[in-house]
Amino acid sequence: MKKMYHVQGRKPREYMKLSGSEIIIECLKKEGVDFIFGYPGGAVLHIYDALFNTDKIKHILVRHEQGATHAADGYARACGKPGVVLVTSGPGITNCVTGLATAHMDSVPMIIISGQVSRQYVGSDAFQEADATGITRPVTKHNFLIDSRESIAEVFKKAFKIATTGRPGPVLIDIPKDLTDPNVKINFEYPKKVNIRSYKPAISESEAKIQQAAKLICSAKKPMIYTGGGIILGNAHKELNTLVKKLNFPITNTLMGLGGYPATDKQFLGMLGMHGTYEANMAMHDCDVLLAIGARFDDRVTGDTSKFCPSAKIIHIDVDPSSISKIIEVDLSLIGETSKILKALNKSISPFLKHINKTSLKKWWAQIDKWKLKKCLSYKKSKNIIKPQSVIETLYEITKGQAYVTSDVGQHQMWAAQYYKFDKPNRWINSGGLGTMGFGLPAAMGVKLAYPKSDVICVTGEASILMCIQELATCLQYRLPIKVINLNNRYMGMVRQWQEFFYEGRYAMSYMEALPDFTQLANSFGHIGIQIDKPSDLEPKLKEAMKMKDRLVFVDVITDQEENVYPMIKSGQAHNEMHLSPTSKDTELA
Amino acid sequence: MKERRHIISLLVENEFGSLSRIAGLFSARGYNIHCLNVAPTNDESISRMTLVTLCDDLKISQLMKQLNKLVDVVNVKDLTEETHIEREMLLLKLKCNKKQRDEIKRLTDIFRARIIDVTDTTYTIELTGATEKILAFINSMGKIKIIEMVRSGALGISRGIDSLENIK
Structure with a gap:
């Protein structure tokens, strides 16, 4: 739907006349894209020609399309802006599948522009034709096949919105070559806003529910906080830090969540899960209230789900409603952007803080300190071989x-x-x-x-x-x-x-x-x-x-050829069934 | 946990690939589709899908969330959670000799079905009703040979003023 905004009495706006290729470049500029990771080929040559004339966006020529997706992914994870990829049809896009699946699993915002054969050849098994949207459907947050020049700008606006909001993810835009023809020009205006009626990612929780969570958190005698990549993707580390300091509770991070809380802080117990620390896993197993934030109870974290946090009430904060009670049934959920929910929680929790049982908490910390004495990350040093x-x-x-x-x-x-x-x-x-x-x-x-x-x-x-x-x-x-x-x-x-x-x-x-x-x-x-x-x-x-x-x-x-990673929870075992060394037995630890 | 039959109604953007997104979700996450029906609505930008699946309670809540997460899904509802009306249409082509004709006509009347095509060796019957009625009718054919059978799959709509079109 094209909306034109004219103010009465003024003369109608003059639009830029641009080709499909130029529109794509303009859209990327409007979105503040500074790098494109890509590899040229037949179906995107018009777009590359338009890119040649711009100095605002730097193109990074990779040596394999998989490299382009991972590079864009790394860029996005480091700076938070969506990574942009430009590849050709057929093998260009099929080579991207692993990179898309990687970004999709870790919820990384990315835009992948793939060329497609011209519309009249689609479906004819043309040279370098592949069903890009079909192949990438399960490994993208959403994908588009553009069918008209007029819709290019709107699709780009939608794609950026979908990729970067809610639980982020990669979005693919497949564009047939004929739509990028430099000789056909149309009016261009980049929409300021776009409404997607079927896509409403942000849900806010009621104050009452936040207070309910605050109350439950402060009722804990053996609390544990477990946070994941949602803190980093949701830019919520400051709010998390405030909360953890207020509570003086122990905290662990998942593999994806590392850096979400400072690892050198004394409240940090290290990573949890299959190769997590002894103290983090034991604290998970024994805790009575678990606060999970921006984490998804992955099998490498939970181990045997039937033995996961057996005596804990679980509160789960996440931006994705489908993460709630997917693996582990939780007692209370707060759905929304982690930073917003944590901000609200930080505000609401103050009056409940006095209910925290200081004696129990002290005892809990003493227990944790005992677990720490295991020094589970120590290893045998050697003078002859590099560990x-x-x-x-x-x-x-x-x-x-x-x-x-x-x-x-x-x-x-x-x-x-x-x-x-x-x-x-x-x-x-x-x-x-x-x-x-x-x-x-x-x-x-x-x-x-x-x-x-x-x-x-x-x-x-x-x-x-x-x-x-x-x-x-x-x-x-x-x-x-x-x-x-x-x-x-x-x-x-x-x-x-x-x-x-x-x-x-x-x-x-x-x-x-x-x-x-x-x-x-x-x-x-x-x-x-x-x-x-x-x-x-x-x-x-x-x-x-x-x-x-x-x-x-x-x-x-x-390095040492046969060194193993410890601690280790073998698949299907519980958090208190870790192996700390080749000789340690489960029973010694439990 | 016990598996139950759920009728799920979906409003989806009438866009390229919407159907495969939904079907793909079912196959990727290991849900079954018992039957599926898709057609346009009074709003040409939207299609309505009705599908029937067998799920336990935990699985159905996860399935509903996953469907809701799809960008093309405008609204989704599990009709079995509320009072609703369910209909299915059957087209049944039967081989029949002269002796069987009366019996078929009688059964057709009992079930309030209609004979919509007749040749010297066949009857084609149309029947609308809830799935149980359709099944009962098919069972009542006994030894009469079924040449071909087409079912629309269940269609469902909620009772009263409720509408799925109150967009999410």
């Missing part, structure tokens, strides 16, 4: 915890989450939901573009990094001095760990027998490669790498 945990610890010290850290998926990801203490949100960027190997390097490119002056580190493993290694070329082209820290144990570490635990050490296909020389590989891409294989070299060489501010340094760290 992967020590690499992350050293990195944390050198960067003073200020770096942006991206990761791939596997053991290195867990060690980075456990040993790099994130005090600020948006600093820890990883594929938590989908678990996409190959995410780390392109994501780091997006982060570096968003924050060129900050240290950006990609913690990876020798298996993951090879999945999107081609992006080293992109890093050279745009001079993105990322630091790649490759924890090289010559195994797909997490696969090997599971094979050790659950398949009696039959390491089926988890050994990387033909690895490249990573230092030479980095050199051939025009970067600096360093290998570290002695524990005594670790700190000086890492320091040296971090000092090279204007170069990408690929640090290949030869």
